[in-house]
Amino acid sequence: DQQVKQNSPSLSVQEGRISILNCDYTNSMFDYFLWYKKYPAEGPTFLISISSIKDKNEDGRFTVFLNKSAKHLSLHIVPSQPGDSAVYFCAASDSGTYKYIFGTGTRLKVLA
């Protein structure tokens, strides 16, 4: 049973437009969420995180929104750039533990 789901395996967006990547979770104990970006042949790199005490966190072009009642989070990238083309993973944790559960990833392609 997958506790963290990214239902869109891929997404294509025109350069300059907004990219919205979605993530759903089932475990109500999760209270810390992260997004990672992964290029081919590299390990994932940390992008942005959000704690359940917030519903929004912003860092430059990246904003993460958390809807606890819907158990849903999303990553917005605006404006999208070709260099943003990568696989994006969301991960969730119960902050009382060290274990992160990752989604299956969404491959974003930003078209020039």
Add this chain to the structure above:
Amino acid sequence: GAGVSQSPSNKVTEKGKDVELRCDPISGHTALYWYRQSLGQGLEFLIYFQGNSAPDKSGLPSDRFSAERTGGSVSTLTIQRTQQEDSAVYLCASSSDREGYEQYFGPGTRLTVT
């Protein structure tokens, strides 16, 4: 400073052979994690080290998998009698915080079992 490094970057082995995968975490990071990413799958947690001890080995898929960490630094993941379903990218991450809220990943080792 140097990031997390893993070796080898690629490993092709015959079914039934043993393999060892190595991880060098960021210096000073006390927490170390191993994950596996199979084709089309997310990152699957395997094992977590705090210092040299592994409080959670629950993610190891079978008793053919083992891991150790020495000197609070380098870690080795060993897979005995490899099977084709072990083929995956094995990723190591380290963190300076026990809760590991920001993990730094290595580039991974791509294991192919023929």
